[in-house]
Every structure is written in structure tokens, then in C-alpha cells.
Amino acid sequence: MNKTVEVLPDQPALVARALELILSKLETAIEQRGRFSIALSGGSTPKPLYEAIANQKLPWDKIHIFWGDERYVPPNHPDSNELMTRRAWLDHVDIPAANIHPVPTLEVNPEVAAAKYEQQLKEFFNSSGAEFPSLDVILLGMGDDAHTASLFPHTEALKVRDRLVTVGNKDGNPRISFTYPFINAANSVIFLVAGANKRPALAQVFAPVADDFTYPSRLIQPQGELWWLLDAAAGLELQH
Numbered sequence: 001m002n003k004t005v006e007v008l009p010d011q012p013a014l015v016a017r018a019l020e021l022i023l024s025k026l027e028t029a030i031e032q033r034g035r036f037s038i039a040l041s042g043g044s045t046p047k048p049l050y051e052a053i054a055n056q057k058l059p060w061d062k063i064h065i066f067w068g069d070e071r072y073v074p075p076n077h078p079d080s081n082e083l084m085t086r087r088a089w090l091d092h093v094d095i096p097a098a099n100i101h102p103v104p105t106l107e108v109n110p111e112v113a114a115a116k117y118e119q120q121l122k123e124f125f126n127s128s129g130a131e132f133p134s135l136d137v138i139l140l141g142m143g144d145d146a147h148t149a150s151l152f153p154h155t156e157a158l159k160v161r162d163r164l165v166t167v168g169n170k171d172g173n174p175r176i177s178f179t180y181p182f183i184n185a186a187n188s189v190i191f192l193v194a195g196a197n198k199r200p201a202l203a204q205v206f207a208p209v210a211d212d213f214t215y216p217s218r219l220i221q222p223q224g225e226l227w228w229l230l231d232a233a234a235g236l237e238l239q240h
């Protein structure tokens with residue numbers, strides 16, 4: 001794993017850097033493999049980034065969109081990460097509908113939904129073996145409790161190592177989430193973290209020793225590239 005930590009002066013600079021990094025990964029992936037696959041995070045931090053990507057002239061037919069986690073709500077629910085992403089980005093570009101791979105959230109239960117999404121991922125990557133397929137980029141946020149995706153502290157989802165997708169739990173509310181081993185199989189993992197409220201969690205995630213189940217973002221140790229893009233409010237103490 002090669003880990004890069006960049007502290008940007010403010011949120012607009014953070015978004016600009018994230019955009020630049022994603023566009024460079026996109027160009028390389030399309031050059032080398034004819035397509036680019038990215039899994040998106042929810043929450044508030046990435047929204048301006050999604051708006052910025054929507055303004056780019058890109059080969060949308062070669063770009064495939066997944067979500068690294070989703071609240072278990074219908075796609076028209078205000079909490080839906082898919083809805084936020086469509087409004088900020090996907091509704092404004094001519095990306096083929098078949099290139100958008102939303103998390104199924106209208107199944108009989110979250111476990112069935114997780115298994116269905118896992119099957120869709122395996123079919124997309126044509127992978128049947130034990131190997132975890134590699135997305136080109138997985139974009140992650142981090143909560144002030146050091147959760148990422150929907151891998152919350154001290155939850156069962158943190159113990160799932162033999163699946164691509166599992167059921168997360170936030171205060172009793174089910175979520176669908178990539179597992180940490182699947183996240184770690186990505187070619188590049190990019191954390192986008194902003195705000196002073198994230199500092200205490202970042203200190204624990206970056207500490208030489210701390211409990212992974214208390215600070216789940218510590219589990220993200222990809223075999224590929226790991227990028228931490230922080231604004232100054234979040235990353236001041238971490239500036240190397």
C-alpha cells in the first residue's frame with residue numbers, strides 16, 4: 001500500500017484536488033482498460049465534488065458508477081445517497097442508465113439487498129472466484145466517529161471478510177455497505193475529509209496503535225493507493 005496524505009487550505013481546494021485526482025485515474029483506466037469504475041460515498045462532503053464532476057466533458061459511456069454504501073431507504077427518500085448523487089451530478093450528464101449501478105433498497109430485507117448488489121458487482125467484473133474484484137476508485141468519507149462507508153464502530157459488519165457487500169447498522173437503522181476487504185481490493189481509495197469535528201477521529205485513525213473496531217477507518221489499508229485528502233480544519237495536526 002502506498003499512502004499519501006494531502007492537507008488542502010479549504011473545502012474548495014479540497015474539491016479541486018479530489019476532482020484532479022479522480023480525472024487522472026479515470027483517464028488512465030479508460031486508456032488501459034476501456035472503462036472506469038468508481039464507487040461513491042454519501043454524506044455532505046462529496047456533494048460539491050459531484051457537482052464539479054458534472055461540469056466536466058467526459059466519455060460518460062465508459063464510466064460506471066457504484067455506491068460504497070447506501071441507507072436502506074427507497075431511491076426517492078431524502079436520505080438516499082443515490083438521490084443526492086443524481087441531483088448533484090448524474091441527472092446533469094448523458095451517462096447511460098446502464099452505467100449507473102444503484103444499491104437495490106426495495107428488496108424484502110437488507111440481507112437480500114446486500115446479496116443482490118454483491119451478485120451485480122461480480123457480474124460486472126465477471127468474477128466468480130474467491131478473488132475480490134478491484135474497482136478503479138473507491139471514494140470514502142469518514143464520520144466523526146471514524147466510521148467509513150457504513151462500517152460503524154463495534155458493529156457486525158466489521159467482522160465480515162468473505163463478502164463484497166454486507167449489512168451495516170447505524171443506531172439500529174440498516175445500511176448496505178462494501179466490506180472493508182472489498183474496499184481494500186480497490187486500485188485507489190480516496191478519503192475526502194473536511195471539518196474540525198473530524199480531527200479527534202483522524203488522530204485515532206492515524207495513531208500507530210488504536211483499536212480498529214473502535215475506529216473502523218483504520219481497517220482501510222488497500223493493496224493499491226490510499227489517498228487522504230483533508231482540508232486544513234480537519235488535517236492541521238497531521239500535516240507532515
Ligand code: 6PG
Binds near residue numbers: 043069071081143
Ligand atoms: C453516508 C456516507 C458516510 C459518510 C460519512 C461522512 O452514507 O453517510 O457514506 O460514510 O461518508 O458519514 O459524512 P460527511 O461527509 O457528511 O461528514
